[in-house]
Amino acid sequence: MPFPRFASPRFRAAALAALCLLPAAVPSLPGPARGAGLAQVSDYTATLDSGRLSGTVGREVELTMTLSPPVPPAGYFVTVLVTPLEVPEGAAPTILPGFPVTVVVPRAPGRHRFGVRVNMITKSSCGGVEAHSVLDAMATLDAAPAPAAP
Numbered sequence: 110m111p112f113p114r115f116a117s118p119r120f121r122a123a124a125l126a127a128l129c130l131l132p133a134a135v136p137s138l139p140g141p142a143r144g145a146g147l148a149q150v151s152d153y154t155a156t157l158d159s160g161r162l163s164g165t166v167g168r169e170v171e172l173t174m175t176l177s178p179p180v181p182p183a184g185y186f187v188t189v190l191v192t193p194l195e196v197p198e199g200a201a202p203t204i205l206p207g208f209p210v211t212v213v214v215p216r217a218p219g220r221h222r223f224g225v226r227v228n229m230i231t232k233s234s235c236g237g238v239e240a241h242s243v244l245d246a247m248a249t250l251d252a253a254p255a256p257a258a259p
Contacts, residue, residue, distance in 0.1 A: 150182060155227040155244035162248065166218050166255040172211040172248055174227055185231045187243075194247070195222040202250075215252035223248045 155176050164170035172191065181187055187208040196202060199217030208227065215221055227244035 150185060150229045150241045150243070153178065153181070153229060153241070153243050155187075157225060157244070157246050157248060160246060160248050162213075162250045163253070164213075164215055164250060165253050166215050168214065168255075170213045170215065170250055170252075172213055172223075172225065174209050174211070174225070174244065176209070176227075176243070181229055185229045188228050188230055190224075190226040190228075191248075192224040192226075193221065194224050195220070197221070197252075213250060215250060218252050218254040221250040221252060223250070 153176065155174050158173040158175060162170055162172065174189070176187060189206045189208045189211050191204050191206055191211050191213070193202060193204075197217040197219030202216055202221060203214040204223075205212040211225075213221075213223070225244065225246045225248050226242065228240045228242050230238050230240050233239040
């Protein structure tokens with residue numbers, strides 16, 4: 110229900126603050142409670158299906174990860190951060206992060222090393238999030254030169 114047009118800005122701010130604080134004040138409401146959320150995810154882990162990959166310049170290479178248990182708890186989602194640590198000279202690789210598959214397109218031949226971080230994230234309050242790391246690993250991609258055009 111929208112606020113009436115005549116509601117003052119102070120009233121609107123107070124109502125918004127009350128709505129944000131209500132879940133913390135009423136323990137029977139569904140959703141992750143502050144502090145209890147990380148205890149739920151402490152049993153979760155993620156793994157790289159392969160830390161050693163090969164591909165061809167300009168072609169997509171899939172970096173696949175697995176979450177165990179496979180379904181995140183209610184209120185959580187999985188994020189992936191892939192950071193190039195060492196890449197051959199030339200254009201930087203293109204990275205399309207995603208879970209369970211991140212796509213990497215090498216733009217130069219040679220060995221590429223990446224840091225791979227997987228986190229489970231939940232919104233903990235009106236203005237913040239809680240993160241729990243479930244994977245911090247390295248991946249190596251050996252990229253062959255693109256085939257010569259006929």
